[in-house]
Amino acid sequence: MLKGKGIPIFITFLVGMIMIISFFIPHKPFGDIEKISLNWYSIIAGFTMLLGVDSLIGMHFRKLKRKDENWFFSLVLILGFTATVVVGIIETVRFGTAFDDKSYFTYIYNYFIVPLQSTMFSLLAFFIASAAYRAFRARNFDATLLLITAIIVMLGRVPLGEQISPYLPKFTEWIMQVPQMAAKRGIGLGISLGALGVSIRIILGIERSYLS
Amino acid sequence: MGTTIGIWIAAGLTLFIYSFLYKDNPFYKFAEHLYVGITAGYWIIYTWAYVIQPMLLDPMIKNKQFILIIPAFFGIIMLTRWFPQISWLSRWSIAFTVGMGAGLGVTGAIQGFILPQVQATLVPLTGFNFETFNNFLIVFGVLTTLIYFYFSKEQKGVLRWGSKIGITFIMVAFGASFGYTVMARISLLIGRIYFLLSDWLKVLR
Amino acid sequence: MLKRTLLLIVFLILSISLFSENDSLIFLENQTPFEGFAITGKDIPNDGGGGIEIEWSFPDSLDNFFLTVLRKDEAGNNSIVATDLLVSSKQVRDVSSEEDPSRVKDGTKYYYTGILSKKMVDEDFLNMLISKENGYSKNGIYIFNNDTFYVTAETDAIISKASWFNLSRIPVVISLILISFVFLYYLNLAKSGKELYIRKINGLDAVEEAVGRSTEMGKPIMYILGIGYVTDIPTIAGLTILSRVSKKVAEYETKILVPSYDPVVMTTAQEVVKEAFTEAGRPDLYNKNDIMYITQDQFGYAAGVDGMMMREKPGAVFLQGLFFAESLILAETGHSIGAIQISGTTETAQLPFFVAACDYTLIGEEMMAASVYLQKEPMMLGSIAAEDLLKVFIMVLIIVGFVLSIFAYGFNIGIFKNLFDLLARALQV
């Protein structure tokens, strides 16, 4: 009885309904329910983080043990992880928070994580070019329209466009504010209705694939 | 000194990541695994410092907010996944979190998007001019786009034409937002090149 | 005339007091700078309590003056609500918050006073006013060290209270009731056995082909859920599609890899895949290690998934969920290894990149409806039909609004203006 899908489906229903009803009640404690629930999610996720780390480190540990082809890199990952956690703990003890300006934890953040983040992010400059080259072919009317709009807007965004015609940047703005906005709004309305559908299917237990 | 070493580390990692553009290689593998390892560790500490301590322990111990036993309970039974005999308990936590998402989804969709966006489409016209034409175009675009997302009838007749025009609007929008983003992406690259050329190699001045 | 004379006197006194050394104070009782010099307060409606709103409406010429607001409670304790507000801001809220929970308590009587000044308020003067002995019960003009301060009379007692219903959200309640009816109607219809239809969605017919081809090549399937949490609807939608895809995967006896960004999403995905494999009669093929956590860093996740793609070389890549800037990093890498890619997201800013880099893309609501399409159960189809009816409602609303607007503003007809405003206000949230 306890093991079945019954209780989880009831929990989902109950929590979902509480969320919806509280939305209309400003009185405590219902008024802050959205904030509270997101905090609670963070707490649950905080515990679950242990499962995640177990999954990640476990996988690389197995690779290491098997002497997998890339075992060395698995070692790098495990060492990187361990070092960060150890430094984090030491600095938490030393400064009260690992996020202190002078802590080595912050150093790791500034000189390892930040450059890695921004470099990965900047790969997009290359990928956006290769994707455009490959995909923007005038296969049919819609594809042609897509590539022409893209080119116009690309030109309209740089000083070059202004030199070709002063109207180009203005036209770009118009495209962004009128047809672009219309389609975005239409897509957005569809998404909201779709979200309603998904939520209601979940709350009413019609969709239960997330439970085994 | 620490800064100089830091800059060399940062520059090295930057180049390692860029080497991926040529092909997968040991340098990228090194940077990638280091990145994943470090950030996984970073998030553990982050979760402690910004979630478990301030959201759970402090309020519970200092302010006696025992209601927090509920999320703690669901968090802990998530960990029953380590013990196959009782791992079914973790489904309760999953049901709890999914329920929160679904509940927030309902009111969020109505208040956060549907009502304000429909309202935004209702614009007082200022007379028969270019602005009115633009408003008409927006209304027309929203309607045809919505027709494209009409699922429960076969797309024939009016629906077919409507959804065709809708997809045209969608394609224009995609082209525009693609083109609009290029500049920001190139800026990111310029930023990294700046860093390499000025902070590291010091050739820019 | 009288006022001018008075002001002249004030200035005279002011200039005389320039020569005095110590703090000087001159008080002119009951004098006001203009007719109706007062502030008002009221409980903030539709809130959870602990909040009072103070308002004032002074002549425009005073817009650049400052107003300091003080509060006195039942016990006669004085405190400062806010100092040196610009008069033009017209209102201030005195609200208890998490950081400062002791400001306003529900059910207690509070009295407010305002101090108007041209310069910023003097701290010594303020301290003197709020000190318990003096109180600030007296309104009038104070001249303190040559600066003039106009003090209003106390407001009436104001009590803050919490509301049990947020009236400003009535449009949402009405919409919600309407929506519930539409859904219940169609769900009942579906239950009673009425056949419901769903149109073809490009890309979803390719799921079978993608899984099949991948199996033929002896390559695994990769399913990427993006960087959302379980509380995000697109992530939930991605998980429901995962369930249908994994069923196919189990039928083809191949392998599915699910690298995750959030640990809760990971555990949920494990449940989803396990259930799908069990339903397909192949629980033996399920391996929970194939659904793994990577890291909760946006680009760290992208780097990890990219590396995994390069090494595992999946034959099919699904990108279904919430994606941000990492979308194109993943999709381009997926393309470079020659995988069939089926993507879908609700992030409109990322859709163009998916369209450019993937073989098939589910746009917004198509992705939300995908799980229904892949498992055409009557109840599920009923919910899609309900969504569509609501879509028609929205379209009608927009058309009506537009037509009203033409009559109201294009042809300048008064009654339509009223109707139009009514409609716009009805949607105000």
Added chain:
Amino acid sequence: MNFFIKLSKIDRRFIYLFIALVVVLPLIFKPKFPVVVSKPVQDVYDYIEKLPEGSNVLISIDYDAASMPEQQPFLEALLRQLFKNKLKPILIVQWQLGAPLGTMGLEKIAKEMGAVYGVDYINLGYRPGYVAQMVGIGKEIRDYFKVDYRNIPLDSFPMMKNVHNYNDIALLVGLEAGSTYLAWIEYAGGRFKQKIALALNAVSAPDAYYFYQSGQIVGLVGGMKGAAEYEVLVDKPDLAVAGMASQSYSHLVIILFIVLGNIAYFIEKGMKNKEGGK
């Protein structure tokens, strides 16, 4: 014809190489690149040009490393103009991580222009609590900045002798990556009628345009483009102009590739049709 067929199957890495080249080369060689100065940028420049010699200009560093390509060139161009006109920059920082960037730019240009610390310019560094600070400077800058960024008392610097509050500051220039500028407009501008000029990241510049139109700010420098315009105004085209060249060329390269790809596509399609005709 063959060339185009080959081109349609071009290795993506060539595209990457082209992008890298058009971004890097202009940054190193800084070619002359035509930049049209827009009015909001011109207004900032003109306003500063009209300031009397010896006026103090408060510069707030409200960005961090992520916005360096957009903001640093403007900072340098601005400082060049200030030192040239014998105006005195006072640097403060609201975004802690931006402090080293501000210092770097200030020291570099001061050295280049021969300005003397404490006499011609000063660097007060970062203090937490920006709103309190913005309001506080209205009264007395020493309430928040008793010492400079190296902990030397303010009063030991000749240029700070007569600086107390906004009345002694001719212009506030905010270099903004986020929304800190809203507080500047509200507090320094709204309450104390401080004249403000802003340099914003490209993303937020359109939002702030409203404040320019309403006259709440004297001018507006938007993103790297605005910085490039400013470099042209101070007659020293530098990194921003080079960056704009990088931007323009890379946009061109992408467009060129799209066009070439389409030519190849049509030729290929034509050939297939012919074969089909046989």
